[in-house]
Amino acid sequence: MTPPLDSDADEAWRAMLVGRFGTVRPFLKPLVEVVDFGATPEGLPVLKALKSLPELMGRKKVGPAEIDTELLAGSWRRLVLTSPQLEPGTVDWKAYTFCVLEQFHRMLRRKEVFAKNSSKWGDPRAKLLVGEAWEQAKPTVLASLGLPEAAGEHLAARAALLDGTYREVASRLPANAQIVFDDGGRLHFAALEPEPEPASLLELRAAVNAMLPRVDLPEVLLVVFSWTGADQAFTSVTGGKARLRDLHVTIAALLVAHGCNVCYTPVIGGLDALKYGRLSHVDQTYLRLETYRAANATLVAAQASIPLAQAWGGGLVAAVDGMRFVVPVPSVYARPNPKFFGRRGGATWLNLINDQAAGLGGKVVAGTPRDSLYVLDVLYDRDGGRRPDMIVTDTASYSDIVFGLLTLAGFTYAPQPADLPDQKMWRIDRSADYGAFQDAARGRIDLARVERHWEDILRIIGSIHTGAVRAYDVIRMLSRDGRPTPLGDAIAHYGRISKSLHILRLADEPGYRRQIKTQANLQEGRHALARKIFHGRAGQLYQNYQDGMEDQIGALGLVLNALVLVNPRYMDAAVTQLRADGFDVRDQDVARLAPFVRHHVNLLGRYSFQLPELPGGLRPLRDPDAADQE
Known part of the structure; x- marks a missing residue:
């Protein structure tokens, strides 16, 4: 105005x-x-x-x-x-x-x-740990995060690491064909070549996919409940302990209705558990963010124990990215964003997925803010799973302050390299000769500024780490009209050490770039499956209030994790049978099987909620050599 x-x-x-x-x-x-x-x-x-x-x-x-x-x-x-x-x-x-x-x-x-x-x-400042509360929490926080009370030796070690890494990477540049420098000294990366898919992988993938039994989506949920007892996490908001008869059937029906965005009509049936009144009562009484999260934690733990999931990764690498939904109804929680929503408003589901393909949690936010404001909150507010070490994001989630806070919190922050070459690299020693990086490393990190604010920096990250304050509020507090406050600037200078180390590693290790790309692709695969599941009403989110958005997206996240639990169990069984039959199964090919296959799952039409007898908890695998008559 x-x-x-x-x-x-x-x-x-x-x-x-x-x-x-x-x-x-x-x-x-x-x-x-x-x-x-x-x-x-x-x-x-x-x-x-x-x-x-x-x-x-x-x-x-x-x-x-x-x-x-x-x-x-x-x-x-x-x-x-x-x-x-x-x-x-x-x-x-x-x-x-x-x-x-x-x-x-x-x-x-x-x-x-x-x-x-x-x-x-x-006022987020009012929530920060101060005085006696901070003094009591400080020893535990510093020990947990591996941070010293005095900054001198720690910053000196970080400076030595950055200096040594510049020199080491520069010494290998003549043999490095992955990077080039333009006339302005800026660093650019060559495009990663797609990792080749050997014939053995293609044959294994085709054989495994052909063996997966045909299932309806309700069966996926019901069988997951029978394996894990995740339906027990859905408790009454009134605190009552008595359970309705066939409550798990009603919950599965509601997860289908909300996760597929199709309302109640397709899941209403002749069973008492599927009558409209029962569905409405259970929806209002049992389904809420708290119970979704408890159920999701059970699925994440169960999925991590499957051998195939362990072949995909150890759960220590994760990606945070946003999936965007048009919200065509009036809502103060939806915001306009022409790039994603046209002339309408929308919301973003910022979600976290680990390298075992399990969704560890997420948060619904308005469609316009930068994802970087929420990344730390999503990481600290996980539903379950191991705490990841390495965090992959796109560049929309990047800022120097976020680099600093994530590093202080003990994470390795690895935003994708797109657009990063246009950002400055940073150095501490102005007089150092870094060879080909001399012009690229044109920014200077001021360690004295970091040391002056070290006590406040520790108090900030300690307040986030203990849950006293949201990272979102802290990051907003550290910036004024797009410019950092003195404390925010000190955190940004600290983050620039990690940022420069990240860019140097991108330049020196093609495998590091590929690891980042693989995790980002896994996140994209999850979002693609989510779009297929959330197919009703043109995939738009018809919720006026944030609680309703959180609940419906919570159902979608739970359905996704149910599929990612069922798929690897069947795929693992298929791999075991193929090995017993003498099929050439190689471990490196098993690790590249896709977790988000969906050709065998029926997501459409009216659904059956009768769980068949499943000896051993699984349907028989199909014969990969038999013609598919279905």
Whole structure:
């Protein structure tokens, strides 16, 4: 809403403000009187100006001494103070109102002004560990994260590591055909060649896929419940211990309805467990974010024990990425984003998947914010599974502050290399000769700045690590209008050490790049399967409130993990049988079998919720050599 720079447009702008003032005026007094606002020293002048606005309304004349002229930046000064329509010694108080509201909104977003009793708009500083609470938590936090209380030796070791890595990688550059430097000294990576698929892999994949039995989606859920008891995680919100008869059938039906986005109609049946009233009651009483997460933790643990899942990875590499949904209904939790949603609003499911293909958790956020604001919260708020060491994201989740916070939290942050060559590499020693990296390493890391803020840096990461404050609020607090605060800048400088080490490793280790690409592709495969499952109503999310979005996406995540539990069990059984039959099964080919196959699962139509007798808990495998008559 910033006014024009062209003074000729002032009158048209002023007329627009006067026209819109009628929509603003009714809520000004309630805003000041009902909401208990607080402010930092920087936000205090804006808050004082906001509280003075109701006193100005309705007065014909307001003098310059009655307003805060220090807030009149840019063209606002001209609009408020120098209009030719103003009487001498007066100001345009309506224009001043809009000026203050604009500043108020900016300060509210920066958390310089905050609503004291609000979870979303509250003051994150008030939640940080301070005083005795911090002193008591500090030893445990530092031991857990491997961080020292004094920064000197730690920073010196990080500096030596960066310096040595620059020199070592530079010495190998003549033999490295994967990178080139342009005329400006910027680093560029050659495209990774697709990893070849040997004939043995293609034959194994075809044989395994042909052996997978045909199943309906409800059977997948019911058999997973029988294997794991995950349905027991769905408890009544009232706290009652008694279980409804065939409750697991109703829960499976609701997971199909919500996960496939098809509502109740396709799952309603003749069984009492599938009547509309029963479905509605269980939906409202048993299905909520808490129970979804508990059930998901059970599935993640069960899937990690399958030999094929262990061949895919150890659970220590994970990717965080967003899956976006159009939200065509009115919702304050959906935001416009023309790139993804056209003219409509949308929401993003930011979800975490490990290298065993298990979804460890996720978070529904509005469609516009950068994913980087939420990555740490998703990592710390996992449903289950091992804590990953290495985190892969796309560049939308990248920032130097995030690099710093993730490194402090003990993660290896590995954003994909796309666009990273256009970012500066960083050094500590200005005089060091890093060969071909001399021009690329044009940024300088200020360790003294990091050391000055070290105690506050530890308190920040300690507060996040203990759950005292959300990382999202901290990252917002560390930036002001896109520019870091002094503390945020210190964390960014610390993060630039890890960022430069990451780029050097990308340049030196093709296998590292391939590992990142493989994990990112696994995430894309999960999202592709999710799109197939969430097929109803054009794949759009018809939920007005965040709780409803979280619940429905929770159902989708649980259905995905149920498939990723069933698939490797059947595939593992198929591999075992093929080996017994003398098929040439190689371990390196087994590790490349895809976890998200779906050709054998029926996702459409009306569904059956009768679980057949399954000796050993599995359907018989199909004969890969027999013609498929189904």
